[in-house]
Amino acid sequence: MQKITFTVSGPFAIAGPGGEDLTPLSSQKAQALAALLITAPHFTRSRVWLREKLWSDRAPAQQSASLRQALAVMRRALGPAEALVRADRKNISLNPGAIALNEGSGLFLEGMEIRDFEFDAWLRIERGRRGRSEGLLAAIEDTSPGPAMAPRMLVFEKPEPGNPVEALVTDLFVDALARSLSEQFSVSISTPGNTQRSTPSRADKNQLIFSAYSTIQGGATALRVTLDSGTQRRRLWASNRVARGHEGLIALENDEIQCLVNQAIEGYADALLSGPNAQRNSLDAPILGRLAVRRIFTMRAEEFDAADDLLDRAFFLDPRGIYLAWKVFLRVIRMVERHGADPKTTVDEATELAARAMEFEPLNSMVLAAASNAAMLLRGDGAVAVELAQRAVRANQNNPFAWDCLSTAALHAGKVEEAHVFAVKSQRLAGDTPFKHWYDMGRALTATATGRISEAVHLAGAASAVPNFIPPLRYLVALHASSGQNKEAQSAIERLRKLEEGFKPEQMLEDNAYPVAGLRRSEILQKGMFSDYD
Numbered sequence: 001m002q003k004i005t006f007t008v009s010g011p012f013a014i015a016g017p018g019g020e021d022l023t024p025l026s027s028q029k030a031q032a033l034a035a036l037l038i039t040a041p042h043f044t045r046s047r048v049w050l051r052e053k054l055w056s057d058r059a060p061a062q063q064s065a066s067l068r069q070a071l072a073v074m075r076r077a078l079g080p081a082e083a084l085v086r087a088d089r090k091n092i093s094l095n096p097g098a099i100a101l102n103e104g105s106g107l108f109l110e111g112m113e114i115r116d117f118e119f120d121a122w123l124r125i126e127r128g129r130r131g132r133s134e135g136l137l138a139a140i141e142d143t144s145p146g147p148a149m150a151p152r153m154l155v156f157e158k159p160e161p162g163n164p165v166e167a168l169v170t171d172l173f174v175d176a177l178a179r180s181l182s183e184q185f186s187v188s189i190s191t192p193g194n195t196q197r198s199t200p201s202r203a204d205k206n207q208l209i210f211s212a213y214s215t216i217q218g219g220a221t222a223l224r225v226t227l228d229s230g231t232q233r234r235r236l237w238a239s240n241r242v243a244r245g246h247e248g249l250i251a252l253e254n255d256e257i258q259c260l261v262n263q264a265i266e267g268y269a270d271a272l273l274s275g276p277n278a279q280r281n282s283l284d285a286p287i288l289g290r291l292a293v294r295r296i297f298t299m300r301a302e303e304f305d306a307a308d309d310l311l312d313r314a315f316f317l318d319p320r321g322i323y324l325a326w327k328v329f330l331r332v333i334r335m336v337e338r339h340g341a342d343p344k345t346t347v348d349e350a351t352e353l354a355a356r357a358m359e360f361e362p363l364n365s366m367v368l369a370a371a372s373n374a375a376m377l378l379r380g381d382g383a384v385a386v387e388l389a390q391r392a393v394r395a396n397q398n399n400p401f402a403w404d405c406l407s408t409a410a411l412h413a414g415k416v417e418e419a420h421v422f423a424v425k426s427q428r429l430a431g432d433t434p435f436k437h438w439y440d441m442g443r444a445l446t447a448t449a450t451g452r453i454s455e456a457v458h459l460a461g462a463a464s465a466v467p468n469f470i471p472p473l474r475y476l477v478a479l480h481a482s483s484g485q486n487k488e489a490q491s492a493i494e495r496l497r498k499l500e501e502g503f504k505p506e507q508m509l510e511d512n513a514y515p516v517a518g519l520r521r522s523e524i525l526q527k528g529m530f531s532d533y534d
Contacts, residue, residue: 237267
């Protein structure tokens with residue numbers, strides 16, 4: 001088959017089989033579109049991802065129209081070879097059998113100027129990757145960190161010392177929250193311990209201020225935490241928890257109190273994403289990182305490329321292990337859920353990312369947990385997975401992700417009751433955060449493995465409230481079918497088919513690669529159990 005050659009080193013060019021120039025010279029956006037496609041995994045990008053890279057400053061309708069126009073220009077330039085471009089409602093791709101890629105030693109996409117920050121950020125990162133020989137996450141040295149690199153100041157206020165035990169409980173809770181915040185965000189934390197409210201200067205009018213207060217009475221410990229902004233003390237978030245039957249320091253080990261830590265983290269994240277800096281989030285690593293995490297947990301495959309890019313940009317601005325850890329987690333999801341991931345490439349990337357993350361932040365519980373997840377689910381190394389997960393929990397007992405990874409490691413080791421205890425802990429710590437569905441599903445897995453079928457059905461049902469989350473639907477199909485709930489099982493099958501075209505329940509029995517290992521271990525899947533379903 002005669003091939004079309006794409007040159008990405010030096011000036012971008014497209015050449016036909018006879019060497020004729022097919023580059024869309026009339027449109028830099030059309031050239032950039034072709035470059036984004038030829039450098040994509042499997043030569044495929046989602047329309048959403050392409051729109052946001054090339055027209056990030058336009059409204060969605062304008063983005064769509066501009067993408068259609070650029071695609072038309074690219075196809076016209078290709079002439080008779082236009083058939084190598086494939087497009088549907090979701091994705092645009094190039095036929096891999098009809099193209100050749102010329103990657104020389106020149107500057108990657110030399111001279112390409114799109115004047116869109118999203119594309120420019122992608123281009124800088126790609127040039128940094130290709131300009132070094134150190135592997136996937138080579139250091140990028142061509143741009144110095146800007147002012148957004150400075151850690152964001154965060155003040156913790158505490159009331160005047162009164163009851164010494166209450167004061168100590170408040171101090172220790174603040175320490176726990178400060179640790180969790182520092183693991184996930186670049187913050188400089190001040191705990192002045194002053195007896196009156198701090199009054200930020202005019203320059204700090206957007207400064208965020210946490211206040212914490214505890215009281216012990218009647219055999220219970222109550223904690224209240226608030227988050228305010230600046231001199232006007234605008235209330236951004238507030239919550240409280242009561243540990244009944246727990247007094248003093250022991251209350252800090254109560255799930256309700258520990259859950260408050262994670263609620264406060266998400267309150268802080270929401271404040272960042274809706275605050276004044278959100279308008280210039282392209283230059284703010286913590287905002288970029290949190291946007292990426294929120295996109296990952298939409299569980300929509302089309303969001304994963306965008307999340308990966310956001311994490312690259314966050315790491316570019318602020319080289320921290322936490323951003324690499326989330327990239328590891330993303331690869332685990334892609335691999336386990338078979339979202340077009342090449343197994344060997346994914347395992348190699350995740351292994352390198354985990355190693356680099358550990359180099360940057362070896363004591364960060366999120367980093368340790370992500371490395372544990374990769375060791376267990378991608379490499380099958382149970383001993384390493386357990387060790388890393390245990391270290392993650394010891395590093396931060398308030399981290400639900402650490403407990404979730406410890407549960408996963410225990411489950412794969414056959415310690416199902418132990419795994420369920422850890423999953424319950426994880427789910428309770430997560431509480432009603434934006435990631436609740438993930439932890440609900442984790443507990444549904446261990447409930448299934450331990451024979452707690454009604455609990456598993458309830459939790460999988462709760463997790464399935466997120467429209468694109470496929471695993472709970474698989475479990476609902478099997479759990480309902482095994483209990484003779486035919487109507488409910490059929491409903492779950494129909495929902496699943498909207499996400500997995502051509503899904504057949506028999507896949508769970510006949511295809512050992514289909515991702516329902518937990519169901520197989522539980523022995524719920526039985527031959528002939530799906531014979532009554534369409």
